Amino acid sequence: MARGGFSTLCFLALGCSLSKALLLRADGGPGSGRTLEISPLEEQEILNSTLLLGAQAPGCACRSVNANLKNKPPGAQANQGQALPDCFPEHPVSAATFVTPASDINTCLLPEGFRTVSLEQKLKCLAPDGKVGTKASPAVYLIGDSHSAMLRTGLGHATSMPVFSASWWGANHSGKVADIEDSLEKVIQKGDVVGYAMRWDARGVSEYEADIDLILKIIKPKGAHLILFEDNPIMKMLPPPCYMAAARGTFPTPCATPVADVTSSHQHFVTAADKYVAENTGIVHFFKLASLFCDPATQTCDYNVPGSWAPAYRDADHISEDGSLYLSPFLCSFMLDAQLHRGGLTNPA
Numbered sequence: 001m002a003r004g005g006f007s008t009l010c011f012l013a014l015g016c017s018l019s020k021a022l023l024l025r026a027d028g029g030p031g032s033g034r035t036l037e038i039s040p041l042e043e044q045e046i047l048n049s050t051l052l053l054g055a056q057a058p059g060c061a062c063r064s065v066n067a068n069l070k071n072k073p074p075g076a077q078a079n080q081g082q083a084l085p086d087c088f089p090e091h092p093v094s095a096a097t098f099v100t101p102a103s104d105i106n107t108c109l110l111p112e113g114f115r116t117v118s119l120e121q122k123l124k125c126l127a128p129d130g131k132v133g134t135k136a137s138p139a140v141y142l143i144g145d146s147h148s149a150m151l152r153t154g155l156g157h158a159t160s161m162p163v164f165s166a167s168w169w170g171a172n173h174s175g176k177v178a179d180i181e182d183s184l185e186k187v188i189q190k191g192d193v194v195g196y197a198m199r200w201d202a203r204g205v206s207e208y209e210a211d212i213d214l215i216l217k218i219i220k221p222k223g224a225h226l227i228l229f230e231d232n233p234i235m236k237m238l239p240p241p242c243y244m245a246a247a248r249g250t251f252p253t254p255c256a257t258p259v260a261d262v263t264s265s266h267q268h269f270v271t272a273a274d275k276y277v278a279e280n281t282g283i284v285h286f287f288k289l290a291s292l293f294c295d296p297a298t299q300t301c302d303y304n305v306p307g308s309w310a311p312a313y314r315d316a317d318h319i320s321e322d323g324s325l326y327l328s329p330f331l332c333s334f335m336l337d338a339q340l341h342r343g344g345l346t347n348p349a
Helices: 040-056 121-125 153-154 178-185 205-220 240-249 259-279 321-337
Strands: 021-025 035-036 062-063 075-076 140-145 164-168 194-199 224-230 285-286
Touching: 121 164, 121 178, 140 153, 140 178, 153 164, 153 321, 164 178, 178 205, 194 205, 205 224, 205 259, 224 259, 259 285, 285 321
Parallel strands: 062 075, 140 164, 140 194, 194 224, 224 285
Antiparallel strands: 021 035
8 A cells, every 4th residue: 555545445356355344445544444344145246246357367357448548458358337447547637637746755755865864754655554574464665766656656556565665856866775775674574576667868777777786685685576667758848738739639749759769768778677587587577668658550659648638647757647547457467477466456546
């Protein structure tokens, strides 16, 4: 559960017991929840429907409402009104769509990283429930520059594992993984997952590798895992004018970046990430997401979720809340295939 809370319904298809009740995690944050007693008849109805869904795509099945989306997640099911999370629950566009998140200790997104922040404050981001090294089950720790912070919503809805995060601004700023090494050492346990993301055009491959080497130094003795996230494509301009251009039927918009340019600019980092996966089988995993923001027909990566009007970007390089949610079913299936899962896809509250 990411800081701020996500609602999760525990189904038998995800390995949960229905013998007494359904446990709902309330939106009040870690540790909150309530138990709902159900009748034997209700239990059987839920059991039947859940086993059916589980047989189709355990934990990651979703309802494909927008048939025009260019990239379909593995768990997508034709929209027949079934009780599944939407593959991509779009939100109305407003001024808030393009707002940059606040940067302070309360959002766990700091301009210059955590170097001067006390261990106590770091743990408020990475262990807000106070469980430092004493968790009963695995969690996800999402770290890196501001591009990692934009993945919080999507990752939070891709798994029912709790998601904690500490992020910093990347371009022209000084934050790095070494700033939170002390807190990571305290919170990481066996089976945990660390997710690491950074803006690839902001720093060099050597800095990228230095961060990864330090993460591996921490997690390998503890039996934890690492997901490396490919960076998202960078737009050619801010998205609001492109949204208006799209409304006039102009595609690709002036924001669009050619797929060939994205592939070329990512190549050295992709090579480095692939090398870490090859050298750390079963420990390091690489989620390649850039192509999900691109249209195979036009060979461009635009401001929008491909096939939708929804802005995938809040500015020229940070994905929006919708852009993050769009990744959820893909992330869910990726984690399931990598055997990192504890739970499955959830809908936003």
